Amino acid sequence: MDAKLKETILNPIFKGNPITVLVLGICSSxxxxxxxxxxxxxxxxxxxxxxxxxxxxxxxxKTIPGRVRIIVQLVVVAMMVILVDQILKSFEATYAIDKQxxxxxxxxxxNCIVMGRIEAFALGNKPWxxxxxxxxxxxxxxxxxxxVAFFRELLGSGTLFGIDILNRFGxxxxxxxxxxxxxxILLGCIVWVQRSVQKDLQEK
Amino acid sequence: MNxxxxxxxxxxxxxxxxxxxxxLAFVSQSLKAKQEANEKADTISQMLTAAQYGSKAxxxxxxxxxxxxxxxxxxxxxFVIDLEGNELRKLEGNDVYSPKQLKRQNYNIKGGxxxxxxxxxxVFVFKNGRTVVPIYGAGLWGPVWGYISFETDLKTIGxxxxxxxxxxxGLGAKIKDDPSFQATFVGELADFSDTNVxxxxxxxxxxxxxxxxxxxxxxxxxxxxxxxxxGLDAAIDTWLGAYAKYFLGANNANACEEE
Numbered sequence: 001m002d003a004k005l006k007e008t009i010l011n012p013i014f015k016g017n018p019i020t021v022l023v024l025g026i027c028s029s030x031x032x033x034x035x036x037x038x039x040x041x042x043x044x045x046x047x048x049x050x051x052x053x054x055x056x057x058x059x060x061x062k063t064i065p066g067r068v069r070i071i072v073q074l075v076v077v078a079m080m081v082i083l084v085d086q087i088l089k090s091f092e093a094t095y096a097i098d099k100q101x102x103x104x105x106x107x108x109x110x111n112c113i114v115m116g117r118i119e120a121f122a123l124g125n126k127p128w129x130x131x132x133x134x135x136x137x138x139x140x141x142x143x144x145x146x147x148v149a150f151f152r153e154l155l156g157s158g159t160l161f162g163i164d165i166l167n168r169f170g171x172x173x174x175x176x177x178x179x180x181x182x183x184x185i186l187l188g189c190i191v192w193v194q195r196s197v198q199k200d201l202q203e204k
Numbered sequence: 205m206n207x208x209x210x211x212x213x214x215x216x217x218x219x220x221x222x223x224x225x226x227x228l229a230f231v232s233q234s235l236k237a238k239q240e241a242n243e244k245a246d247t248i249s250q251m252l253t254a255a256q257y258g259s260k261a262x263x264x265x266x267x268x269x270x271x272x273x274x275x276x277x278x279x280x281x282x283f284v285i286d287l288e289g290n291e292l293r294k295l296e297g298n299d300v301y302s303p304k305q306l307k308r309q310n311y312n313i314k315g316g317x318x319x320x321x322x323x324x325x326x327v328f329v330f331k332n333g334r335t336v337v338p339i340y341g342a343g344l345w346g347p348v349w350g351y352i353s354f355e356t357d358l359k360t361i362g363x364x365x366x367x368x369x370x371x372x373x374g375l376g377a378k379i380k381d382d383p384s385f386q387a388t389f390v391g392e393l394a395d396f397s398d399t400n401v402x403x404x405x406x407x408x409x410x411x412x413x414x415x416x417x418x419x420x421x422x423x424x425x426x427x428x429x430x431x432x433x434x435g436l437d438a439a440i441d442t443w444l445g446a447y448a449k450y451f452l453g454a455n456n457a458n459a460c461e462e463e
Contacts, residue, residue, distance in 0.1 A: 065216055068217055089242065102370065
């Protein structure tokens with residue numbers, strides 16, 4: 001694999017992470033990180049939507065009329081989101097999760113990461129790199145989601161993926177961790193860690 | 205190719221929209237049966253929760269087939285009544301009312317331009333003696349609905365479960381997510397002789413010395429979710445009001461038998 005392609009995949013996961021560096025997709029990362037299961041389904045949904053929308057729009061990029069390009073992007077992204085939602089609703093295993101995530105699956109349409117990557121990358125690059133860029137950005141988003149959800153579920157409910165971890169040792173779940181503000185505190189800590197490791201992100 | 209002239213733009217967007225619409229319509233049609241099966245199992249698990257056969261999470265965790273089997277095993281009688289409390293017909297097998305059907309009946313109870321016929325209200329009697337009836341109404345952002353079960357005296361509430369489409373997470377959504385809210389219904393009494401059958405009040409329902417809610421037809425609303433609480437209150441009053449004649453009639457029949 002050539003270096004440029006490798007960079008396309010690795011950059012969004014850490015150095016140019018969409019949540020901690022670009023600060024996109026913050027709202028849903030607060031809302032769906034109460035449980036790991038919810039965060040995992042959300043992360044996979046965003047990876048699928050982001051990757052396939054980027055692929056489709058990159059294939060169409062030379063034919064899209066410039067003046068309605070945003071509308072065409074929206075139509076394709078909305079279609080992908082509705083497809084994902086419909087599929088989640090049809091399986092027994094994911095039906096309850098889909099209900100729990102309720103509006104947030106639909107709101108992937110407005111997730112800035114998806115439209116942002118299409119506009120910035122897919123419309124100017126070939127299909128294969130665009131697909132990888134979409135998937136990698138979804139994965140970067142998903143990684144942060146899972147880190148936040150790990151701490152919130154562990155400290156807020158004493159479980160991981162619904163399996164009891166801390167409660168058996170007499171741990172009393174902390175209700176603050178369940179509430180949205182704690183996700184913001186955790187995100188702040190993650191940004192802090194990343195900026196201390198990556199000095200070039202610090203403002204002079 | 206000039207992609208910026210008007211004809212091209214119009215034709216291009218038309219084709220994109222038609223193609224997307226066709227794909228979505230096809231997928232929606234082909235997955236419909238599966239989605240309806242999931243919805244039905246979910247509805248049944250909500251009724252079983254209201255009838256106190258276990259927590260919603262446990263019942264949903266059993267899987268669709270097990271939930272349907274449990275319902276088959278535990279249902280004593282299921283039928284449809286009119287506003288006068290007369291039985292119209294039986295509900296066979298695992299025939300239950302989907303939220304969509306509840307919506308239609310809600311229009312029929314309330315009257316107005318959307319009324320399609322006389323109300324046909326479902327009643328579910330379980331083998332543990334509890335009678336489950338649905339409620340349906342408008343919350344803050346979308347519909348709220350749920351199931352309330354009554355003990356054999358047909359006055360005392362045995363349990364409740366509520367669901368919603370799009371209430372605010374963490375506030376209005378507590379009607380579904382907060383089991384302690386649903387638990388406050390247990391043991392309270394519905395007053396079927398009043399139009400105000402049951403009350404969800406702001407500022408505190410009457411409490412006894414130990415701080416427990418007095419047994420009456422009032423419980424505390426959810427703080428921060430006034431509109432959802434009011435919507436749920438109205439939904440309960442409308443629906444239990446529609447069932448009033450059935451419950452009062454059945455009560456009198458019980459009283460006669462005892463004499």
